[in-house]
Amino acid sequence: MATVQTLDKIRLSLERHLGKKIILKANKGRKQVITRRGVLEKVYPSVFVVRLDDSQNGYSRVSYSYSDLLTANVKLQVYKDRDKDKLNVS
Known part of the structure; x- marks a missing residue:
């Protein structure tokens, strides 16, 4: 079972990437x-909260909990600064 400290570590690692471009992969079932x-x-x-680049689906922002990252229902890849390479956050 996930502890509060584990979820806090995930939150702190995401705080370091605020404002950066990401690729979001979400399992919708x-x-x-x-x-x-x-x-x-x-x-x-x-x-x-993630602001999406393409709002063709009717929504421009999505939100997920940190437990979604922990259970791998959501995966994020953060772009490195000005590079095409990506850094895998979760």
Whole structure:
């Protein structure tokens, strides 16, 4: 079971990447995985918010809990500064 310290470590690691471009992969169930590009916009005590680059789906922001990262329902890749290479956060 996830402890509060584990979720705090995830939150702190995301805080270091605020404002950076990311690739978000989210498991929507029944083998449906969405992949979107965006910017890590806000980090709150229980959730984080990603502003999506393409708002064609009717929404421009999504939020997920840190437990989604811990259980691998959501995966993030953060772009390194001005490089095409990516750094895997989770």
